[in-house]
Amino acid sequence: MRRERSSASSVLVTGGAGYIGSHTVKALLEAGYDVVVFDDLSRGHPEFIQGVPLVIGELSDERALSDVFTEWKFDAVLHFASESLVGESMRNPDKYFRRNVAGGISLLSSMVRAGVKKIVFSSSAAVYGDPESVPIPETAPLRPLSPYGESKVFFERALLWYDKAYGLRSVSLRYFNAAGADPSGRLGEEHDPETHLIPLVIRAALTGEPITVFGDDYPTPDGTCVRDYIHVSDLAEAHVLALKALSEGLETTALNLGTGAGFSVLEIIKAVEEVSGKKVPYLIGERRPGDPAILVAQCARAREVLGWSPSHSSLREIVETAWRWHSREG
Numbered sequence: 001m002r003r004e005r006s007s008a009s010s011v012l013v014t015g016g017a018g019y020i021g022s023h024t025v026k027a028l029l030e031a032g033y034d035v036v037v038f039d040d041l042s043r044g045h046p047e048f049i050q051g052v053p054l055v056i057g058e059l060s061d062e063r064a065l066s067d068v069f070t071e072w073k074f075d076a077v078l079h080f081a082s083e084s085l086v087g088e089s090m091r092n093p094d095k096y097f098r099r100n101v102a103g104g105i106s107l108l109s110s111m112v113r114a115g116v117k118k119i120v121f122s123s124s125a126a127v128y129g130d131p132e133s134v135p136i137p138e139t140a141p142l143r144p145l146s147p148y149g150e151s152k153v154f155f156e157r158a159l160l161w162y163d164k165a166y167g168l169r170s171v172s173l174r175y176f177n178a179a180g181a182d183p184s185g186r187l188g189e190e191h192d193p194e195t196h197l198i199p200l201v202i203r204a205a206l207t208g209e210p211i212t213v214f215g216d217d218y219p220t221p222d223g224t225c226v227r228d229y230i231h232v233s234d235l236a237e238a239h240v241l242a243l244k245a246l247s248e249g250l251e252t253t254a255l256n257l258g259t260g261a262g263f264s265v266l267e268i269i270k271a272v273e274e275v276s277g278k279k280v281p282y283l284i285g286e287r288r289p290g291d292p293a294i295l296v297a298q299c300a301r302a303r304e305v306l307g308w309s310p311s312h313s314s315l316r317e318i319v320e321t322a323w324r325w326h327s328r329e330g
């Protein structure tokens with residue numbers, strides 16, 4: 001039997017117990033949406049989504065998904081659930097194609113069967129690989145360098161065909177480097193293993209254990225890699241705007257989400273030292289294969305199409321909120 005919910009728009013959030021998903025769940029609730037989370041908790045934190053209905057299940061479990069779509073009626077899906085460790089994907093592509101690609105298709109099949117025709121997908125700057133030029137526009141060639149990036153390209157392409165055949169409209173949001181934490185201090189980044197730079201630099205500040213900087217001979221001003229850091233609360237806001245735009249008839253599209261400004265690894269270390277008042281010990285190591293020198297988004301389209309612009313993504317605010325989260329008690 002289908003559960004009756006209030007008259008607000010209802011959305012299913014896959015991977016909603018994860019880092020970006022949980023911040024988006026908060027923004028959706030604040031915007032008045034009814035939310036149900038579907039997550040297998042392989043990397044999620046149920047305490048981040050207290051009070052929100054949580055269905056524990058794996059994407060490729062079609063039975064579990066079908067039960068969710070039978071039990072609730074949704075206007076749209078936000079699809080965050082994914083394996084996202086680039087290095088692991090190089091060693092174990094099978095996991096990435098099964099869980100991200102096969103699992104994602106099983107989600108789309110369930111949506112088609114249930115007649116749900118709007119989806120916002122968590123894509124990634126990894127779709128571009130090593131870009132020919134920066135800042136990177138959405139029209140740049142998609143040449144991923146890992147099975148992880150390939151799984152994102154595959155799903156974006158599948159979405160184009162699901163639109164043509166079944167009228168399922170989508171927005172693929174290509175995030176650059178998600179960072180920072182909710183200003184309340186209640187939510188933050190909690191990956192295990194952690195591979196993202198800002199939490200690793202903060203850990204080095206807290207423990208005194210040195211962090212390795214992978215290469216200082218890149219063609220960048222200080223020789224270390226440059227990335228575009230976008231605050232997780234700004235990403236969350238973009239999802240709310242994307243849902244609204246789809247409801248107003250937006251056609252299937254892909255949009256970069258970044259700030260258009262890049263910071264080097266050494267600039268991040270300096271920012272953490274300034275915010276924390278602690279020294280960050282570091283060593284210079286070898287370059288990592290497949291790490292482009294500079295990844296910075298061209299983000300005019302997200303502004304034009306969604307009316308979105310980041311308001312929490314100064315490096316200072318990103319590092320301050322991340323520092324507050326990682327240095328909290330308990």
Ligand SMILES: NC(=O)c1ccc[n+]([C@@H]2O[C@H](COP(=O)([O-])OP(=O)(O)OC[C@H]3O[C@@H](n4cnc5c(N)ncnc54)[C@H](O)[C@@H]3O)[C@@H](O)[C@H]2O)c1
Nearest residue numbers: 015018019020040041042043044059081082084122124178
């Ligand atoms: N964090 C970033 O900087 C970044 C950058 C670009 C893209 N992305 C993408 O954004 C999305 C969210 O990233 P995140 O950092 O919040 O990741 P996360 O690992 O914190 O969250 C992912 C959530 O999905 C769940 N999950 C994973 N596979 C699942 C499956 N097969 N079935 C059910 N649940 C599953 C996990 O338990 C977890 O709660 C991912 O799709 C990721 O690839 C992240």
